[in-house]
Amino acid sequence: MNWERFLDALSRVPHELSIHVIMVLISLAVAIAISLPIGVILTRPRFRKMGALVMNILNLFQAFPGMAIIALTMPVLGMGLKPAIGALVVQALLPIARNTIAGLYGVDPNTKEAAQGMGMSERKVLFEVELPLAMPVILAGIRTSAVYVVSVGTLAAYIGGGGLGDIIVAGLNMLWAEFIIVGAGFGALLAIFFERGLSYLEYKFTPPGFTITK
């Protein structure tokens, strides 16, 4: 253990961590913006038939190793943060879309029937009934994606994306255990932070009627 190297690694954390967080947040935001509507559309009766096809494509994306996706985006999007985010989005799509669909299908059909029968438009039923009731399941999907993206995000360093991966890769190249420990350690902490934070949100978004017991 070399304290100087350790401190050197730590001094690089604020910069790399902020890049990593930005990378994760942007990837998640884009993935949600794509997956949530996909999930909603695939549960509408008109598009239900396409569900299997779209989900298979997303499954395929998920099946590629993170490293492969990151490598594959480089010829298309070049080097840097942008291709890294692109790769992370592709990897984050499936859990969110899958949970959106599962959450929406999980809404009690009687509740939907009653809402529609009272004269709520399809739009109102979606926004006031279906999405709020599916929200805990959707958030669980976002949580899965978030943890995944934090870990795969360390690979972004290989295509110049920066982030905590930079510290790890530097450590691997120089065989400096201190760098590896700091980079990987903060990566793990970040993953735990996202996991706990989103769990709390999930709890907050669970309809009160579900949590209160007599």
Place this chain on the structure above:
Amino acid sequence: MIELHDVTKIYAGQTVPAVKNLTLKIKEGETCVFVGPSGCGKSTILRMINRMIEQTSGTILINNKDIREADPDRLRMGIGYVIQQIGLLPHRTIAENISIVPRLYGWDKERIRKRVDELLELMGLDPDETRDKFPAQLSGGQMQRVGVARAMAADPPIMLMDEPFGAVDPIVRGHLQDEFLKIQREMKKTICFVTHDINEAIKMGDTIAIFEKGQLVQHGTPQEILSKPKNEFVRTFIGTDRVVKMLTLFQVRSITKDNYSIIRENELANIRQKMDDEGAAVGILMNESAKPCGLITRDDLEKAGELNPEKIKEIACGKKDAFIDGDLLLNDALSLMLEWNCDYLGVLDGAQLIGIVSFDDIRECVRRKEGE
């Protein structure tokens, strides 16, 4: 009010129609009960009226307007809808659940608040206690009440009720039925009510429509259905206690007679003389405060032989329970006659004696109604 003309519904991918050539008229202010075994199409008909399902052919008119010309959401806002599973929104409070349709109409907050409290009270729920609860915190019976209150929120002239009291135990169901009948007597809404329970149909319906395999078999008042079942299916559906069920349609007070004599303590000795003079079938013993306290029939007198006042009093007082409220139904009276083994019962209105009812009167009533 609601008219169905030659309505047929064939679900996609099926060859047998769920509803076949149905023509039916439901008058304003009338409760029409659709009844039949599972899968007879009764729920399908209900759901076609508010366009949750579109009919394959035929027309449905509400107030002489074809419902297909209306915007489905506007149409549904004007029709109260209650389903067996209730379908309260679990993430909204009771007040929010009840105010869904008023909010769609854009009522202001104050008006909605008042209406919610009014409805909770009407349904026998304490507004202060219930308003801010979530559905999961209520019992089954309370949820059913909220479901009905929600359907009535914007005071729609038409209500569609699909087994609205089906998910609660029989005792609570009985209460809910009684309360709803009371409310309906004042509101006079046009109601389509679906059930598979013939007893509920007889109790709730102004008219009953019996369905079998998507076809209307018989439509008429409960009395018509019970006295003249159209075919073997209806007869079986009603059950072998058809006549006893018919008795549930009439209150005891409707057939009471006044061929009785009031007997006071001091008249016991010449009771037979008095009953002969008044042409009475029954002597009713009154106590000092003019309350009926016993009952004696001619048969009893014959059997007693000697006219000993003490003995007569003893026999009469042995039947001190043989008095029933005039609001009870004929089947109740019959049951009590069998229970107490007596042919005559005194009929009361509160504590006031209003007449007597006999086994023969009930039999006569059945004979007459069957002939009608």
